[in-house]
Structures are given as C-alpha cells and as structure tokens.
Amino acid sequence: MRQLYSFYTDAFWIALKSILEHKLRAFLTLIGIIIGVAAVIVVGASIQGLKTYVIDQVSKVLGSNHFMITRMAMMERVSDEEFERRNRLYRDVTWEEYNYVRENCKLCTYVGAQMNAGADLQEGTVEMPSVRMQGVTDNMSEIEDKTLVEGRFFSKEEVERTAAVAVIGMDVKEKFFEFTSPLGKTLKIRGVPVTIIGVEQKRGSFFGQSQDRHMYIPITLHNQIFSRTGGLQIHGKTATPDNFKASIDEANLLLRNKRQLLGSQESNFSVVNVDEFNSTMDSITGAIAAVVIPITMIILVVGGIVVMNIMLVSVTERTFEVGLRKALGATRNQILLQFLIESALLCVVGGLLGLLLATGATRLVGYLLEMTMTITMFYVILSVAVSSIIGVVAGLYPAWKAARLDPIVALTKS
Secondary structure (H helix, E strand, O other): OHHHHHHHHHHHHHHHHHHHHOHHHHHHHHHHHHHHHHHHHHHHHHHHHHHHHHHHHHHHHHOOOEEEEEOOOOOOOOOHHHHHHHHHHOOOEOHHHHHHHHHHOOOOOEEEEEEEEEEEEEEOOEEEEEEEEEEEOOOHHHHOOOOEEEEOOOOHHHHHOOOOEEEEOHHHHHHHOOOOOOOOOEEEEOOEEEEEEEEEOOOOEEOOEEOOOEEEEEHHHHHHHHOOOOOEEEEEEOOOHHHHHHHHHHHHHHHHHHOOOOOOOOOOOEEEEHHHHHHHHHHHHHHHHHHHHHHHHHHHHHHHHHHHHHHHHHHHHOHHHHHHHHHOOOOHHHHHHHHHHHHHHHHHHHHHHHHHHHHHHHHHHHHHHOOOOOOOHHHHHHHHHHHHHHHHHHHHHHHHHHHOOOHHHHHHOO
C-alpha cells in the first residue's frame, strides 16, 4: 500500500515537473480547455442569471403570495392548434364573476380586479404615446405590494364614486413633470382630465421595455373612458404563504362553480401565480441549457484533441526516459498511469484556470448588463469533471503508445 502511494506521489511530481519545464507549450495546449471550461460556466451562469432576472422582474409586478385569474395567459409553449382551441374555448372574466369570487373566497386576504388599455397622453406640446392605462380596484396597491415615492393610492370611496384621480409611473412623471412635483396637477386621458395623487417607485426595464410607462386609475373610471364591460383580471392575495395554494384552489373552484363546470370539464380560464411562473422558467432555462451546453462542450473536445497531440509529442520526446524506466523495472501499467496522470493533471489545471476566467467574465458581464450572474456549483463540477475526463481520454492513446515501447529500442533511439 505504501509503495502504491509512493508511486502515485512520484508520478504526480514528475507530471508537474514536465508541465513546468514547458510552461508556454502547456499554456498554449490548455487554451482550448480553459476557454471550454469558462464557456460552460459562463453559459450556465447566464442561464441562471436570466431566470433570476425574469423572476425578479415578474415578482416586482405581481408581488408576493399573489395569483391572477384571467381569460387566457399562456404560461407554457403550445402548438398553434392548441392556442386556437383555447382561444375559442376560454371566456372573458366578467364583473359578476369577480364579485362572486371576492365575496366567497374565504382564504383570500384581498381580491381585486384590473382592466387594461392603452392611450396617448398630451399636455401642451409634450406628447407620450402608448401609455398603459390600468384600471384597478383600490386594494391593488396591497395585492401587488406597490411602493409609492410621492403621494398616495386612491381609496375605495374614490373607486366607488368614479373619481378622476391617477397614480403615475416614473416614466410619465419624468416626461411631464421632470423638475416639479406632479401631485395635484392634471393630465387628460382621451379628453378626460384626471388629477395625479401619487407616483409609483421606478421599476426599471424588462428585456429593454420600460415597466414605468403606465398610469393607474380607478377601474370604474377606466370602464367609462374605454367603454369596456368585460375582459377583467381577478387578482388575489394571501397575507402569508401558508394558505396561498389553498386560496388559489378555492378561487379556481369558485369560478368553475360560477360557470357550472363539472369536475371532468376543462377550465375555460387561466390561473397565474409566481410559483407556476418559476416552474415555467425552470423548463425554459432547462431547454436552453440542453441545447447550448453541449455546443460549448465541443470546445472542450477540441481542447482534448490538442492535449492528445501534445502528449504524443511528449512521448516522442521522452522515448529514452521511458526506455530507461522500463529497463529499471517499471511495468507497462506504471508507464501507462504516468502519462495518464500527466494528461489529467494538464486538463485539471486548465479547468481551474478556466474557472478563474469564468469568474472574472461573469462579473464583467453582470456589471455591463446590470444582471445578477450566478455561478452554480453544478456547472463548476460539470465543466471541471468533463475536462478531467477529457484529459484521461486524451491521454489514453499516448500513454498506451508509451507503455508499448520496447526498452531496448527506446534506449537505442537516444
């Protein structure tokens, strides 16, 4: 046992000495491995960062413990035929259905409603096209955990009397009231003047699209201005996550009962929540990884071929050394292991250098894109393990060739 340990220790130091004696050659050999490992880790970090970014942005909009019931919200990829089928089957949520769910959902802390439209805003010579007009109930500020930097949200009484008030997003504030407070001032929505009573905190952009180009108005006012009687979204929220899933099931069952859907019948509406969105993002990022990661692995394979080539050169250069060791009693297996250890060590060093490169690259990319890039242990282990395996595989033929050398012939070639 001690002799075996001594052999592996000696083999490791011999391999390390061989690498250090040809530093430039070793580095050039390892470029493929370094770039390959870095590419796998950076791609993995990018995929994880994309998932985190999307979920964070959605959470900013939806808030916590929040679900939504609407006519049709496609949370998974479906065929065109399936989309058309659902489009024919699914029906708008009505005011009557919203009131039924609001009055009967016992597990829901809040039940609110929202309607959406778009309108161009103009004040004097200043214009802002395609502003999202969101008609909501007063409790949407609690349901979506909205944060206001100025003013307040409108009250239940203001919704009931169709008050002409509004809470604006930061883009609207900066466009019309960049150097002054907008509170108490008015903007016209399709000719109807509304008084600004609050400004929402800046949300930022989502894939290049601003999340602050909007106005909240009482849903009753929205219904009057845009003359819509259907197309509601029901929003529900629980105070704690403990009964969140149960509240979704209750609201879902209530709407099914209201629509007289039997147990075996498919629901003709959609239910959306952050947990479901997380699962969808898992499947999407998993599909991306399944396609992209194998492509980046090709770089490692190319690097392995370069390692094999340089190991063949090393065997040729060290023919006399191999012959001398065999003449002194080294077995074929010992010679084989010697070159395998050197090849594997070469690729492990490349893997560690690739990890360092990936760490710097992810920080730089994350800083430039303002996105959290997370290096996960899975991709670190995957890339280093694959590079080590490639090192062993790449060294097999050169090591086998070295082990097959005839000691007499090897010594005469010196």
